[in-house]
Amino acid sequence: MSITLNHTIVPAIDNEAAARFFASVMGLDYAGPDRHFAPVRVNESLTLDFMSVENPTGHHLAFDVDPSTFDVILTRLRAxxxxxxxxxxxxxxxxxxxxxxxxxxYFVDDARNLYEVMSPR
Structure with missing residues (x-):
């Protein structure tokens, strides 16, 4: 069996605000909370589950994207x-x-999560 990452918990000051921010920058959907998580599906095998915590310690999350997706993300960040x-x-x-x-x-959210977006061209 191959190993894939199914989900990870992303610490947040406000889980729904963090999920909306990440989803809006990356062009993904945020469908609302699920129990104490604010999940954002990144692709068919990965979900980021934003969770409000006291004194969040930021994580580093890196994403490979194609050139056109990179351009759109950059445009959203600038806008x-x-x-x-x-x-x-x-x-x-x-x-x-x-x-x-x-x-x-790289860009950072309120909880000091460091997001990295990389494109081959």
């Missing part, structure tokens, strides 16, 4: 005024020249 950048230590530098791929960026 929403969300800082982004090519350096995890300085995610607001507005650069997309990523050290590991042709184009990439």
């Amino acid at each position: 929403a005024g969300v800082p982004y950048g090519n350096d995890p230590g300085e995610p607001g530098n507005s650069r997309i020249d990523h050290p590991l791929c042709a184009r990439g960026l």
